Amino acid sequence: MTATTPPDEAALVERLRAGDEAAFERIVTCYHGPLLRLAQAHVASRAIAEEVVQDTFLAVMEGLHAFEGRSSFRSWIFRILSNRAKTRGVREARSAPFSALAAEGAGDEPAVAPERFDARGRWAAPPRSWEGVSPESLVADREIRVQVERAIEELPEAQRAVITLRDIEGLEGPEVCAILDLTEANQRVLLHRARARIRARLEVAMGGR
Numbered sequence: 001m002t003a004t005t006p007p008d009e010a011a012l013v014e015r016l017r018a019g020d021e022a023a024f025e026r027i028v029t030c031y032h033g034p035l036l037r038l039a040q041a042h043v044a045s046r047a048i049a050e051e052v053v054q055d056t057f058l059a060v061m062e063g064l065h066a067f068e069g070r071s072s073f074r075s076w077i078f079r080i081l082s083n084r085a086k087t088r089g090v091r092e093a094r095s096a097p098f099s100a101l102a103a104e105g106a107g108d109e110p111a112v113a114p115e116r117f118d119a120r121g122r123w124a125a126p127p128r129s130w131e132g133v134s135p136e137s138l139v140a141d142r143e144i145r146v147q148v149e150r151a152i153e154e155l156p157e158a159q160r161a162v163i164t165l166r167d168i169e170g171l172e173g174p175e176v177c178a179i180l181d182l183t184e185a186n187q188r189v190l191l192h193r194a195r196a197r198i199r200a201r202l203e204v205a206m207g208g209r
Contacts, residue, residue: 042085
């Protein structure tokens, strides 16, 4: 899944600056869902996430004069949302500052549970083989989709934000680093840990198949 990016950002920005109502509606249509998903990685409830998204759209309109095109318009919007959601998350006492969570998420926590290895460091409980299971069948399987959604909801904040932008919205690593203010190494570790947790959940869900 990826955000539906308008084909001509430059023209769209100019229309927004000119007060084109249809252009604003296009932005809301394209970005409301992706922004909401990212906001929910930082705040405690959907209601608060919706408020953050609305604040972001207002900030976009108020700050259009400051957009110089150094990044994509999409990245700029996500960055605004991310900053507001982080601040709101801390204010709502959901989390510590995101920078601290990101550093913690890239620490020494193993991506795979240590008990899955024997004394020589070999697999004691190797990952279940998914040979013969196509990505399409996983996506089409409602139970699997539910398990993935739950696994993402249960991720630590920094991991959830990274995997939302990378694997759900389809952004590249450098964009995610700029939006979340992460180093490339930190972003890679957070993404790896998030994917490992989700894979572990899927292994359990598919265990009886």
